[in-house]
Amino acid sequence: MSSTICALATAPGGALGIIRISGPQTLEILSRIFTKDLRNAQPNTIHYGHIIVQTSNPIDEVLVSVFRAPHSYTGEDSAEISCHGSRYILNKVIELLIQNGCRMAEPGEYTQRAFLNGKMDLSQAEAVADLIASSNKATHQLAISQLRGGISTELSRLREQLLKLTSLLELELDFSDHEDLEFADRSELFELTKEIDNHILKLAHSFEAGQAIKQGIPVAIIGKTNVGKSTLLNRLLHEERAIVSDVHGTTRDTIEDTIDIQGVTFRFIDTAGIRQTTDTIEQIGISRTYAAIEKARIVLWLIDAEPTQEEVQEIQERCQDKSLIIIQNKIDTQPATQPPIELCPLATGGTQETSNLRSSSARLLPEGRKKPQTSNLLRISAKHGTNIDALEQAIYQAANIPTISDSDIIVSNARHYNALLSAHHNISRVLEGMGGIMTNGEWSMIHESTSGDFLSEDLKLVLDDLADITGQGRIVTNEILSNIFTHFCVGK
Numbered sequence: 044m045s046s047t048i049c050a051l052a053t054a055p056g057g058a059l060g061i062i063r064i065s066g067p068q069t070l071e072i073l074s075r076i077f078t079k080d081l082r083n084a085q086p087n088t089i090h091y092g093h094i095i096v097q098t099s100n101p102i103d104e105v106l107v108s109v110f111r112a113p114h115s116y117t118g119e120d121s122a123e124i125s126c127h128g129s130r131y132i133l134n135k136v137i138e139l140l141i142q143n144g145c146r147m148a149e150p151g152e153y154t155q156r157a158f159l160n161g162k163m164d165l166s167q168a169e170a171v172a173d174l175i176a177s178s179n180k181a182t183h184q185l186a187i188s189q190l191r192g193g194i195s196t197e198l199s200r201l202r203e204q205l206l207k208l209t210s211l212l213e214l215e216l217d218f219s220d221h222e223d224l225e226f227a228d229r230s231e232l233f234e235l236t237k238e239i240d241n242h243i244l245k246l247a248h249s250f251e252a253g254q255a256i257k258q259g260i261p262v263a264i265i266g267k268t269n270v271g272k273s274t275l276l277n278r279l280l281h282e283e284r285a286i287v288s289d290v291h292g293t294t295r296d297t298i299e300d301t302i303d304i305q306g307v308t309f310r311f312i313d314t315a316g317i318r319q320t321t322d323t324i325e326q327i328g329i330s331r332t333y334a335a336i337e338k339a340r341i342v343l344w345l346i347d348a349e350p351t352q353e354e355v356q357e358i359q360e361r362c363q364d365k366s367l368i369i370i371q372n373k374i375d376t377q378p379a380t381q382p383p384i385e386l387c388p389l390a391t392g393g394t395q396e397t398s399n400l401r402s403s404s405a406r407l408l409p410e411g412r413k414k415p416q417t418s419n420l421l422r423i424s425a426k427h428g429t430n431i432d433a434l435e436q437a438i439y440q441a442a443n444i445p446t447i448s449d450s451d452i453i454v455s456n457a458r459h460y461n462a463l464l465s466a467h468h469n470i471s472r473v474l475e476g477m478g479g480i481m482t483n484g485e486w487s488m489i490h491e492s493t494s495g496d497f498l499s500e501d502l503k504l505v506l507d508d509l510a511d512i513t514g515q516g517r518i519v520t521n522e523i524l525s526n527i528f529t530h531f532c533v534g535k
């Protein structure tokens with residue numbers, strides 16, 4: 044029989060603290076330290092009373108919520124004690140629970156039990172940790188969609204298709220002596236396999252967007268000395284940082300250079316150099332600029348005069364797989380009559396104040412999404428704040444974050460991504476085994492294939508890869524479980 048576990052589920056320091064208990068002895072143990080007998084308590088009920096030592100000394104006035112198996116988070120009998128948030132009280136209640144038969148929960152043990160009792164699959168269990176860690180609208184939506192079974196549903200659909208494919212091939216194999224019988228049209232099977240591979244790849248491709256949302260999107264500000272990079276950075280960070288320091292009482296120094304635009308986090312990379320405004324271009328070094336570009340997904344190239352054709356080409360080349368936004372700063376110093384900077388050979392039209400952005404890449408684009416349009420120069424004054432809204436809009440568009448809805452599956456977990464890559468690798472072997480060849484990223488069937496024997500073996504590997512993600516229909520080793528759940532806190 045499994046043990047009964049307890050842990051503090053809330054962060055210390057609040058007005059209330061919640062202690063979670065789960066396991067078959069929950070109500071038995073609780074009844075020994077509570078003023079009411081809860082052994083026959085109805086499910087989903089709340090009980091008012093006192094936690095007491097040796098049937099008399101009250102420790103605290105509490106509310107106990109009772110959940111009965113299997114209708115609880117863990118699937119076991121469980122309870123939550125809402126106490127006053129005193130460290131002494133919380134420690135004392137946990138101590139009493141342990142004295143009466145509970146043991147301290149391991150990190151993530153509640154969620155692990157929920158998984159083992161079939162209340163959720165592995166990907167949903169992982170989403171619990173993401174949900175608790177979510178800090179903005181986008182990360183929250185990502186986690187909640189996964190928790191609600193977004194990826195699980197998609198995978199079980201793929202699994203069904205794969206099972207169908209495997210059984211068709213196996214049927215053929217069983218009757219292979221009957222040469223006149225044809226069970227499965229190979230070219231149809233080939234098309235079906237291709238379709239499954241495309242789905243797997245689409246999910247794998249979404250990982251980049253998923254990661255970007257989870258980690259924040261790296262942005263580099265580049266440009267010559269005195270062009271206004273540091274002024275722009277401060278302008279972009281200003282409000283955000285002010286809010287953060289007010290709310291959390293944090294100091295400016297410790298805050299990472301990030302901004303949230305429409306619920307998505309953007310991380311400014313390598314900004315230390317930018318802030319040292321006395322550095323000359325030689326000191327900062329051109330290589331440093333290139334290193335910053337390398338790490339970025341979005342590059343803000345600040346100019347105040349017309350760049351040379353070589354410079355434009357150089358930057359464009361280095362930004363081939365990035366979104367590049369070219370910004371003309373200090374427009375306040377230019378007479379209204381001055382013609383806008385012309386960019387050769389990039390410029391495709393006249394200047395626009397607000398923009399679609401120039402993007403040379405679809406790096407963050409999940410397949411099938413529209414590529415951002417290339418655009419013209421964005422004209423701003425970092426000093427006076429002119430057109431900063433438009434710039435923020437352009438940065439947001441450059442990220443090309445898909446709107447996450449229930450039907451939009453975004454993979455954000457590296458474990459899932461690796462399993463998908465492995466599934467793609469194995470299904471490519473199936474396609475090859477069927478006589479397929481890949482040219483220009485497209486599979487085509489060039490000859491009738493070999494034995495169905497190997498094919499169904501490889502298909503089983505694909506099934507296993509997909510099953511690894513949810514843990515369903517697959518034995519999940521203790522190693523995998525502990526890898527996942529040790530990253531949780533105690534109490535989750």
Ligand code: GDP
Binds near residue numbers: 271374426
């Ligand atoms: P960095 O070397 O690229 O980081 O440039 P700074 O941000 O240190 O700016 C260099 C100088 O340009 C400073 O004196 C800024 O006040 C000034 N500057 C920056 N942006 C603007 C702007 O939009 N208009 C004007 N007139 N001056 C600006």
